[in-house]
Amino acid sequence: MGAVVSFLVQAIAGLLFALGIATFVSLLKGCFVLRRMALAGRQDHSAAILKSPLAPPVSTIAIPPDASPESLLFARRLLELHFGRNEVVIVLDGPPESELEVWRTEFRLCPSARIVAGKLPTAPVRGVYESRDPIRVVVIDKEKGGPVDAWNAAINASTSPVIGLIDPQSEFQPDVLLRLIQPMVDSVDETIAICGGVSAPPSAGLAAQFGALESLHAWMTRGAALAGRNRTLPFPGSVVLVQRSAVVQAGGFTGGALELFVRLHGLALAIGKPYRIAFFPEPVSHIRTPKTRAELHLQVERDQREIARAFFHRVATAGPYGWTILRGLFLVRAVRPWLEMAAYVLAIVGLAVGWVSIFAVLLVLLATVGMGIVLSMAAVVLREVAEPNSPDERRMAAMFFAAIPENLGYRQLRNLWLIDGFRPPATPKKQHRGSSAKDRPPAVSAAAK
Amino acid sequence: MIRVELSVAACLLGVYALFLIAMFAVLWSKASGRRQHAVTTQGQTPQIRDALVDYLSGSNDQTRIREFLRANRGEMVDTLLQFHGTVGGSARDRLCDLALEMALVHDWCRDAGSKDRLVRRKAYARLSFVCAYEPCRRVAGDLLLRALQDSDREVRLSAARALVQSGSIADLGKVFRLAVSQSLLNRILLAADLRRHATELCAGAVPAVLAGDNAKETIAALQILVAWERAIPLPNLHELLESGNRDVRLEALRLVPLVPLTPENRFSLLRTLREGDEDENTIAALTAGRLRLQEALPSLARCLRTGTAELAANAAAALAEMPPKGWQTLEQIAGGGNTAALIAAVALERARRKAGV
Numbered sequence: 001m002g003a004v005v006s007f008l009v010q011a012i013a014g015l016l017f018a019l020g021i022a023t024f025v026s027l028l029k030g031c032f033v034l035r036r037m038a039l040a041g042r043q044d045h046s047a048a049i050l051k052s053p054l055a056p057p058v059s060t061i062a063i064p065p066d067a068s069p070e071s072l073l074f075a076r077r078l079l080e081l082h083f084g085r086n087e088v089v090i091v092l093d094g095p096p097e098s099e100l101e102v103w104r105t106e107f108r109l110c111p112s113a114r115i116v117a118g119k120l121p122t123a124p125v126r127g128v129y130e131s132r133d134p135i136r137v138v139v140i141d142k143e144k145g146g147p148v149d150a151w152n153a154a155i156n157a158s159t160s161p162v163i164g165l166i167d168p169q170s171e172f173q174p175d176v177l178l179r180l181i182q183p184m185v186d187s188v189d190e191t192i193a194i195c196g197g198v199s200a201p202p203s204a205g206l207a208a209q210f211g212a213l214e215s216l217h218a219w220m221t222r223g224a225a226l227a228g229r230n231r232t233l234p235f236p237g238s239v240v241l242v243q244r245s246a247v248v249q250a251g252g253f254t255g256g257a258l259e260l261f262v263r264l265h266g267l268a269l270a271i272g273k274p275y276r277i278a279f280f281p282e283p284v285s286h287i288r289t290p291k292t293r294a295e296l297h298l299q300v301e302r303d304q305r306e307i308a309r310a311f312f313h314r315v316a317t318a319g320p321y322g323w324t325i326l327r328g329l330f331l332v333r334a335v336r337p338w339l340e341m342a343a344y345v346l347a348i349v350g351l352a353v354g355w356v357s358i359f360a361v362l363l364v365l366l367a368t369v370g371m372g373i374v375l376s377m378a379a380v381v382l383r384e385v386a387e388p389n390s391p392d393e394r395r396m397a398a399m400f401f402a403a404i405p406e407n408l409g410y411r412q413l414r415n416l417w418l419i420d421g422f423r424p425p426a427t428p429k430k431q432h433r434g435s436s437a438k439d440r441p442p443a444v445s446a447a448a449k
Numbered sequence: 450m451i452r453v454e455l456s457v458a459a460c461l462l463g464v465y466a467l468f469l470i471a472m473f474a475v476l477w478s479k480a481s482g483r484r485q486h487a488v489t490t491q492g493q494t495p496q497i498r499d500a501l502v503d504y505l506s507g508s509n510d511q512t513r514i515r516e517f518l519r520a521n522r523g524e525m526v527d528t529l530l531q532f533h534g535t536v537g538g539s540a541r542d543r544l545c546d547l548a549l550e551m552a553l554v555h556d557w558c559r560d561a562g563s564k565d566r567l568v569r570r571k572a573y574a575r576l577s578f579v580c581a582y583e584p585c586r587r588v589a590g591d592l593l594l595r596a597l598q599d600s601d602r603e604v605r606l607s608a609a610r611a612l613v614q615s616g617s618i619a620d621l622g623k624v625f626r627l628a629v630s631q632s633l634l635n636r637i638l639l640a641a642d643l644r645r646h647a648t649e650l651c652a653g654a655v656p657a658v659l660a661g662d663n664a665k666e667t668i669a670a671l672q673i674l675v676a677w678e679r680a681i682p683l684p685n686l687h688e689l690l691e692s693g694n695r696d697v698r699l700e701a702l703r704l705v706p707l708v709p710l711t712p713e714n715r716f717s718l719l720r721t722l723r724e725g726d727e728d729e730n731t732i733a734a735l736t737a738g739r740l741r742l743q744e745a746l747p748s749l750a751r752c753l754r755t756g757t758a759e760l761a762a763n764a765a766a767a768l769a770e771m772p773p774k775g776w777q778t779l780e781q782i783a784g785g786g787n788t789a790a791l792i793a794a795v796a797l798e799r800a801r802r803k804a805g806v
Binding site: 039051052362374377380381393397 | 451454455466469477479480481483566567603633634637640641673675676678758759788791792795796
């Protein structure tokens with residue numbers, strides 16, 4: 001028994017080293033991609049695009065869960081985005097009358113003549129409203145169907161060829177649309193989507209440093225490294241622009257933005273036509289740096305659930321390409337936490353019972369804590385090598401050395417969060433989405449109420 | 450065995466960690482140096498700007514400017530270029546003359562021949578600023594024309610923008626042809642610059658491109674004309690309205706309100722409203738509304754009654770633009786109980802509110 005446990009511990013440590021090396025290679029690829037992009041240079045033509053009638057209009061979507069001040073503020077921020085033709089589409093998913101009234105009052109809404117007649121099946125739309133004020137906002141009041149249903153209703157209601165998806169948890173710049181649209185208009189036929197943003201800036205406190213490191217890893221691997229192979233996936237805090245026709249062709253949303261991107265990649269690969277999903281590593285958006293451990297937990301859990309959902313739906317969304325697209329994320333976010341926790345348990349129990357030597361325990365620590373420290377330090381260094389623009393070297397130093405406490409305690413806790421978060425999504429209750437939009441009476445009926 | 454594994458792993462990780470720490474130390478010192486440099490130069494920038502403002506406001510004393518140029522040439526050039534877009538007329542000429550006198554223009558012309566595309570980009574961006582001034586344009590010579598063939602998009606763009614400022618009609622034609630053959634981003638950027646030369650371009654380059662057999666370029670040219678949003682003399686638009694290419698017809702329909710309404714254009718527009726497909730009808734309805742084309746009333750009413758949601762909304766909006774007959778048509782349709790009636794009612798109410806009735 002002792003020999004088996006000892007062998008297991010060594011084998012897991014070996015696997016963890018292999019995974020660590022693979023992660024490092026991914027970080028290195030991300031560094032090369034970022035460096036190449038930085039050397040190619042990027043001009044900012046925002047001023048010309050702002051004034052041009054040739055720039056395609058954008059519909060920015062918001063699915064507020066309630067009528068709280070935060071939701072209202074987010075909608076207001078979307079309306080304040082600098083863009084010539086930005087229409088904000090707000091979908092209220094089965095709101096009670098009191099909530100609807102709050103939205104009506106906030107934006108001085110009146111019934112609209114707009115017809116919601118898209119191709120994606122959704123729960124029935126009860127009414128469409130526009131503002132009496134000179135702001136381009138469309139509010140859709142629909143029967144409850146869940147967030148995915150609400151996203152699809154928003155796509156149906158959008159009239160623009162480009163859809164903007166902004167994470168309410170992100171900090172975004174007012175000119176985000178102007179900046180992000182540039183790669184798209186530079187190659188309209190090929191570019192079906194763009195994912196832009198940077199990693200969270202570090203701030204004071206360990207939770208903030210850990211959050212910044214977490215965000216840096218995701219940005220360099222999911223954004224930059226995958227961009228080298230045209231497999232970019234959205235990362236926490238990123239802003240996404242996607243062609244409406246591509247979303248409709250993909251059959252609409254089946255989950256979050258990550259799942260949509262997996263679907264877009266899968267569909268384009270299956271069709272075999274040239275396509276591009278661009279990565280835009282400019283400081284237009286980033287996830288909020290967590291201030292407390294609870295906030296950090298929430299961010300990690302939210303991201304992990306989205307990854308899990310995309311992974312468990314990979315065959316339905318991207319067929320045989322689903323595994324190719326998501327295997328890296330699966331290994332790092334699902335397999336590694338389990339392996340690490342198994343190694344810890346086996347090593348501790350084995351040491352207590354006398355089945356494994358202290359050297360095996362040290363090997364496990366090296367494969368987990370040691371490797372983790374080196375990888376986080378490498379992420380900070382490689383980012384700086386790729387884009388030498390750190391505004392403050394003290395911040396960089398703080399992040400670099402935060403890699404040590406990150407792996408002494410937080411890493412193990414995070415493993416538990418990741419294991420808990422990577423579960424198959426619950427089978428949804430039967431939703432009211434049997435009728436397609438064209439079968440319904442048009443939402444202009446709100447005007448007649 | 451396990452001791453060997455542990456030793457190897459520890460050594461490898463240790464070496465790697467040391468390498469990272471060494472790299473970090475180098476990056477830290479570089480970042481520190483950059484910050485200090487930024488602090489120093491930021492301190493000088495306002496002084497350089499003051500010196501340039503003094504010069505632009507009439508002072509002929511260049512002593513301070515020359516000192517700054519000797520001490521910090523890069524910062525001086527950057528500050529000078531920050532006036533791009535904020536000065537015009539004689540002040541701009543004076544600034545360009547200063548750049549010429551300080552041999553900056555010659556430096557940029559030299560950099561324009563660099564193999565490094567980033568250096569070339571910078572050089573042409575700077576030249577595009579100063580080439581509005583004829584003496585600078587003479588120094589640049591045919592560099593700008595040659596740059597229209599450059600492999601780098603940004604270089605081509607800067608050269609094109611410089612040529613738009615100071616080039617001849619023939620040069621403008623070349624820039625227009627470049628704009629229609631490049632990406633939408635290039636069209637967006639060049640359309641604004643070319644707008645003030647619309648009349649000259651419509652006399653030569655535009656009809657030549659529109660008469661060509663490259664549908665993609667024809668569509669791009671029409672998009673630019675629509676983006677100019679100004680009246681233009683284009684006598685043969687009806688040929689494009691009758692084109693066999695649907696996308697060309699759609700763009701041409703958008704252009705109809707911006708050209709003189711000839712009988713041929715009117716006929717084509719009405720025919721499209723009668724016989725066109727859904728998208729064509731949608732744009733034609735918008736155009737008819739803008740032109741307040743009374744002959745289109747029956748077709749618009751039909752579109753409102755039988756068209757899809759978007760077409761019906763556009764047709765209703767067009768009818769709302771044509772009181773009293775258009776309003777009467779809307780009133781008749783609004784009397785029904787179907788979707789068209791609701792759309793007509795909303796359009797009529799909006800039109801009446803707008804008219805204060």
